[in-house]
Amino acid sequence: ALESMRDAATSSIVDTDIVVCPTLYPSGSEKLLIKLLTGKEVASGQLPSSLGMISFNVGTLHAIYKAVVLGQPLLERITSIYTDNLATSGNYNLLLGTPISHLVDHLQINSEQAQRLIIGGPMMGFTLSNLEAPVTKIVNCIMAVTNKQLPLEDDALECIKCGACSDACPVELLPQQLLWYSKAAEYSKLNQYNLFDCIECGACSYVCPSKIPLVQYYRHAKKFIHNQDTQAKQANHSKERFEFRNQRLEQEQQQRIQKRQKRLDQANSKPKTNTANTSNTLAQLNIAIAKVTEQLNKLKTETQSDSQLDVNNQLKIQLSALQIQKKQLE
Secondary structure (H helix, E strand, C coil): CHHHHHHHHHCCCCCCCCCCCCCCCCCCCHHHHHHHHHCCCCCCCCCHHHHCCCCCCHHHHHHHHHHHCCCCCCCEEEEEEECCCCCCCEEEEEECCCEHHHHHHHCCCCCCCCCEEEECCCCCCEECCCCCCECCCCCCEEEEECCCCCCCCCCCCCCCCCCHHHHHCCCCCCHHHHHHHHHCCCHHHHHHCCHHHCCCCCHHHHHCCCCCCHHHHHHHHHHHHHHHHHHHHHHHHHHHHHHHHHHHHHHHHHHHHHHHHHHHHHHHCCCCCCHHHHHHHHHHHHHHHHHHHHHHHHHHCCCCCHHHHHHHHHHHHHHHHHHHHHHHHC
8 A cells, every 4th residue: 555655646746745654543633643744733722724734534635536626526435344244344435325224234234243333433433323324424434343342331430530541642631620520511611621622532431440431521511512602603693683783773763864854954945934824833743743652652561573663763753853843843
């Protein structure tokens, strides 16, 4: 494989270096791989782009090639399938949406070969509870194992504070403190201890002598924090829309008042009518003002919907225009 890569690199139009990395789990993780290859470390909460780097895996590069060169959308996923039978184990090109049950039937996997199906590897994977689940873009591996090959986790015991999890953590976090804050739902503390830097490699859970499923606690806490952030963003968005609507209604009200004032100014510029006509007009204005005021007072006692708010604003505009007209006649 190494020689094939080097031969391909010599004919590439891009300057390419082929580097061999030691087989040390989980050095394939993006940030760890960058540190291993370049000696540079991506800061907490940052992306590799902050260092001027971009990381792609083979599957992503292949998908980019098919999209750009061949014009084909992402419709399939190369997935590694592991079973006891070497004839059926291997890499398969699966269409997205294919039910897992179809693969089980096609590969003739029986209950003796597989008491459990695991999506992902033995360290970061999770047990599949429904065989009708589809193949998605994240399904890179399917393992058909027995409980003997990959034993079920024993009941967790209390933490003995041995520190083995901290020693095993490849990103140098404090899994023990993260566990305490996850159990106590102290999510602000989890952010202080850089929970989202956890790559969920499972090394801490693997070395824990108390068999505590640490990664499951971290995943649950991450999901909860993510949901909280989403709800906060939605609330802020709704608040901005409400404030913008009120501002728009106020601007429209001011524009209506200005238009009415302009018409009144134009009317006042004409020769004034006699005193009798003015008295009659004032009487009519007083009656109109009383009716509008009565309608406004009635609306105050009712629960106002959006439509009633519009009526209320229109009545206020009408009342303001009538009062201006009355003042000018007086």
